[in-house]
Amino acid sequence: MSEILTILRTVFNQSNHYIPYRTSLNLPAYDGNFPFRQKQMAALELALSNAPITAIAGNPASGKTEIALAAINMAIAHQRSTLIIAPFASTFTGYRQLSLPPLEVTEDQNYRQSVKTWLKQRLSAPKLDFSPPHWLSDQLFEDLQIKRDRRFWLELLNQLESQTGEQNEEKIAKIIAELYPSIHPARRQLLVHRLIQSKALLQQREHLYQDYVNLSDSSLDQxxxxxxxxxxxxILCTTKHLSRLENSGLDLVFDLVIAEDSNYLTDQELQNISMRGKKLVFLGDLVDRRNLFGKLFNNLLPSYRVELTENHRLNADLAHHIFPLLYTPLIYTATTQKSNSARQGNPQIIWYDVRNSLQFEQTFENLLTNILHNKTRVLPSVLTFTEITYQKLQQLKQRLVEKTPQVSNLEIYNIDDWHGRQCDSLWVICDQDADQSEDNRSNVTNLRLNNLRLALTRSSHQIKFWGDRQYYQEQNIWRDLIANSSFVRDITIIETNQQRG
Structure with a gap:
């Protein structure tokens, strides 16, 4: 049994238990530039500490993922191995831009194949920006090899080798002026000089590049x-793919393990996670303190846990109407998130009262067309709660793309793929016909409160609902949302005789 698993079992059986064991993570204090607030910084310090277990709780938009990203980037910089675990693959959206590209464990590859694929992808586009130690860093010099690749400059330098230095400089300066018309002539001359002097360096980089991209399969295996x-x-791994690590043939124990959405973890998943790390950081929502994460958080000493109670995504007007319906006590929203859009006649919550598919399609198309014509506006994200509605929306999108190709950029999500995402504007599609299908008969709206929290707390500025308002007013989970929002606008779209024809 691992040390961490023993500690977890003790914590679950004994509240306020002091944990004498310390890890060898030994990461320094965070020195980045992200503007963390005081409580977020305290959570980050716990995540970087040598305490074997840390729990960070907070509502959506409280900054948990930013804290995790900072901790992981610190671990990468100091050569510590990291594993990020989540119940849902879409949660990894924010983790794909780490300072070192992550490896994602998938269902169709074992661990060794995943490592090989990761290496192949990195070596197919190697970053070769090494320079002599006495050179000062010059980003424009490196950018020249992106604007025009190394082979272009090498061929140019070879062609001009027999000509005089002044002719070389003039031709190279002219090309650089075309690439960077706004830089100072003196800066341009420095780039010209550096290119001419770096021919051997560029040749060395190009040889290495060719060696990497043409690496044989047997060499890649080695x-x-x-x-x-x-x-x-x-490494990014969903809870259902943890067995891929267990079956790797290696005793994979990571220096730092981040468990996202820990409030969804089962007892068995928690045990499996505890076997994979020397230091565990659990991130989750405390909306239900009866689950495993809630009990773990409550039983830990305050020195191992932090609860974040702020909102850093929703603007103040939208948060004022959403959070009181979903969370108690009320979540604090910074005044910097204040929006004047409501006073400008652009309410944050709108309900389109559509009662059949024809009405929906016509209104949907009209609104999308208006957005596309107004190039300053961004397409919304579209969210639905059932697979039936999701498929209908995908079919509608394909029909609209035939008339308006720009609609291909419209993003449509099912609720299961909404974890970890965020947007400025969200359209929530409520289809009672799908809700009343055979598969969903036991749950008429198919919207548990957790799903509603997930749906409505990841849009920063505006939410539009589409559906039969009267029908949803009869559902307890929707009644308060519709009745208590002063920005709900009742728009009933009447089907005309012409439409019926």
């Missing part, structure tokens, strides 16, 4: 076997 025991790229 590299994979060599790096597997101490592979340090961050």
């Amino acid at each position: 590299m994979t076997d060599a790096v597997m025991p101490h592979f340090q790229a961050p």
Whole structure:
């Protein structure tokens, strides 16, 4: 049994238990530039500490993922192995831009194949920006090899080698002026000089580049076997794919494990996670303190836990109407999130009272067309709660793309793929016909309170609902949302005789 699992069992059986065990993570204090608030910084310090278990609780938009990203980037910078675990793959959206590209464990590959694929992707586009130690860093010089690749500059330098230095400089300066018309002539001359002097360096980089991209499969296998025991790229793994790590043939224990959406974890998943890390950081929502994460958070000493109670995503007007319906006590929203859009005649919550598919499609198309014509407005994200409605929306999108190709950029999500995402404007599609289907008969709206929280707390500025308002007013989960929002606008779209024809 692992040390962490023993500690977890003790914590669950004994509240306020002091944990004498310390890990060897030994990460320094955070020195980044992200503007964390005081309580967020306290949570980050706990995540970087040598305490074996840390629990960070908070509502959506409280900054949990930003804290995790900062901790992981610190671990990467100091060569510590990291594992990010979540019940839902969409939660990893925010983790794909780490300082070191992560490896994602998938269902169709074992762990070794995943490592090999990761290496192949990195080596197919190697970042070769090494320079002599006495050179000062010059980002424009490196950018020249992106604007025009190394082979272009090498061929140009070879062609001009027999000509005089002044002719070389003039031709190279002219090309650089076309690429960077706004830089100072003196800066341009420095780039010209550096290019001419760096021919041997560019040749060396190009040779290495060709070696990497043309690496044989057998050589790639050798590299994979060599790096597997101490592979340090961050790994993204859903809870259902943890067995891929267990069956890797290696005793994979990571220096730092981040468990996102811990409020969804089962007892078995919690045990499996505890076997994978020396330091565990649990992130979750405390809306239900009876689940495993809630009990773990309550039983830990205050020195191992932090609860975040702020909102950093929803503007103040939208938060004022959403959070009182979903959370108690009320979540604090910073005044910097204040929006004047309501006073400008642009309410945050709108209900389109549509009662059949024809009405819905016509209104949907008209609104999308208006948005596309107004190039300053961004397309919304569209969210639904049932697979039936999701498929209908995808079919509608394809029909609209034939008339308006720009609609292809419209993003449509099912609730199961909404974790970890965010948007400025959200359209929530409520289809009672789908809700009353055979599969959903036991749950008429198919919207548990957790799903509603997830849906309505990831849009920062505006939410539009589509559906039969009268029908949803009869559902307890919707009644307060419709009745208590002063920004709900009742728009009933009447089907005309022409439409019926």
